[in-house]
Amino acid sequence: MSAKMESPDSQHAETTISGFSSPEATKVLIIGAGPTGLALGQGLKQAGISCIIVEKDESINARTRDWNMGMVWGKAALKSLIVDEMWDRLQYAQVDPSQPPPESDSMNFVNGKSGEVMISIPVQRLYRLRRSKLRELLAEGLDVRYGMSFDKIDLSSDTGNVTVRFEDGSSITAKQVVGSNGARSSVRQFLLGPERGAVRRLPYSATFIHSKYTREQALYLRKFHTAYIAAIHPDGYFSFFGMQDAADPDRPETWTFFIYISWYSSLEEQDATAHCSDAQRLAQVKEFSRIFTEPFRSALEWASADCPVWYMCMHYFDPGVEGHRWDNHGGRITLAGDAAHAMTYQRGQGLNHSLTDAARLCEAIKKFTANECTQEEAISSFEEEMIARAGGEARMSVSNTEMLHDWQRVMQSYLAKKGLDPHKGGS
Template sequence: MGLLRRFSALIPRTRAAVAEPATTVTVLVVGAGSTGLALAQGLKKACLALSFFAGIPCIVVEKHEGLDAQPRDWNMGLHWGAESLKAVIPDEMWSRIQTTQVDPFSPTAAEDVLKFLNGQSGEILTAVPANNFYRLRRRKLRALLAEGLDVRYGMKLEQIEYAKDGKYATAFFRNGPSITASLIVGTDGARSATRRLLLGPELGSIRTLPYCATFVQARFTAEQARFLRQFHPLYLASINPAGYFAFFGMHDAPDPKRPETWTFFFYISWHSPLEEQKATSSWTNAQRLKQVKEFATKFTDPWKSAFAWIPDDHEVWYMSLTDFDPGAEGHRWDSHDGRVTLAGDAAHAMTYQRGQGLNHSVTDAAKLVVAIQEFFSGRKARGDAIRKYEEEMISRAGGEVRMSTTNTEMVHDWQKVLASPIMTQGMTKVQDIDDKSVN
């Protein structure tokens, strides 16, 4: 009876101060990205070692109308964070992780390297260890992680209110009924609405950095595709003395025998002062493509040919690089005694030239599952459990935000490239680098 009473207390009740909520739940996850879905899977998997009681009640809300509502897709690197993802999803689901790879027909290698070339000469600058390096398509990963979950679409968060008795919080949405929960977790990406509600529109916004990138996804003729893929079947990076960083890799290989069906994913990034970004903010797709094609003429292959071969009206994707450091002054949010917190890019948006984002995000999910189990089972007070999670996450991922931004600055400066974290430390987790320096 004690456990049942504790469970009942964690299912929040209606309070008079707000309109009667249509739904109540223990955990509300805001954002159906990889972090939020991994967290929800972990809560579903969580068990209190009682045969009649498995899983922690959880709802995921997503502002878009479906997982594929946005036409844009990209891929992400998973390496040291793989164990965290494996811990929060069922074994059967992990057994299908290969299906979410950019090339499901190329098994993840136990030992491999990510080569960094001199972008002008093609000379190998370094080969970073990339052992068990999963290259996952975001859309496929989300579809896998969403299986069996209660995901509610078209719900855009607008407000959070907190019960005066300190027991729960209620989320209000532009479309859809309110939801009351013992804990609300914002996993709604780099431009997190949850974060802005917690910190305000200024402190809660991401920081725009003086760097930009233009991305391309494209198919080629069979002959061209075979040529481009010969440099590496999955991934390749380069740093150009002219001040550019570039990546080239596979995005989708549905048929290994038909190269004309392969989709490649590649980009060039460069230093771009904020004034320049503002001045070019109204540029058309044609202008963006013309610019990056000009950059590509200063590169060796595969970038030189890939950019030259795409037609002048090909759609591209331009973006400023941004970050959000949860350890920076003014960025420590109030968890309202463990009733609200952040995870993934919502907590720590970082640049991508060191390939750390997904690894920290799924680690957040795994550690947050443990924290929720602790207060759900009564082993620890909710506020204490969430505070412990946040302190570890802010130290770990905040350190990576700072290192990744430093790395971005250095790989765009040829005089500093060889001393950059990606060149000296590879894709090692920042805490492991610190431990090595101490020892």
């Protein structure tokens, strides 16, 4: 017999599971083929633990939107999950594959009005990784199933397994289910209900663009830094500018740069402007950029009218908040990455925490698989550490975002006091 596990807020419980095909079986089922789920899959593959990864998109690069992420202290976690040959090819995922990350560098945050350096954070071998290329690399050799949208979960009362049902009627049974399907995780919302499992909106917005430039313009823009530079403006704006794709180092006219500007935007303003067009969003940030120093001003002034534009309202999910602790059902279901702890991005900690989740969850699965402890003990221990570590970061991310958009509090921000090091002092 199978007992259907209903979402806590569900008002229309189904009593049968008719219409579904017989489930396929695996040891671990990972829902979501982002960097977290794929890195975990690589670690499980190395350990000889069977694993299937499902992804709702039709292919790994189905979405046109791409971005890059900083990897600093998460390097050790990723390296522990992948084979040496794959680690040696990590350069493939860099925004500029021709330039290995320098042994020593500085991430500079300048006064967006004057250009004066305000915060300079020393970094060692900071990788700027394109999300799309990192996913392509980590997906190699894994059993990834595309076009599979999560529907619901059935818990078996006698075998201790979990059966996940998908919208197409197919199903997979596993000993362990991991929800790693992003900030708006449907697995999290299923476990907690749509209200408690939803992200919390913040009164801040950002518009991102990707743009190519002429050879002369590209060379000028890149001279400020080969990969990244950020600006904090006295008028309450924050901007980050850098390289997105420099596949051909000898042809600057083919390089793609990215830039975003973020600002305070009330929830009422967000709702009122929800239907603005990309052209309107671009015009808005072009206007914002007129008060910025270089290279931010020119990067937006020179951006083409048809460049890709993405607007987003900031949000977060803190697993440490009362009512946000999900039931892992004896260790059979857990969350990792943004699905467990969505955070804002001005301090660049998301990927580092997500890779750390993957490494520590892999170790937990290996422990109970080897009968070193029970599944519930292993997964609950993983969750306690993860919630304390990354939940704390989610809270700090909100405070950090608030301070970076408030000129009077900028130097009290976690970015200014802790940099990119989660262990450095400062509160």
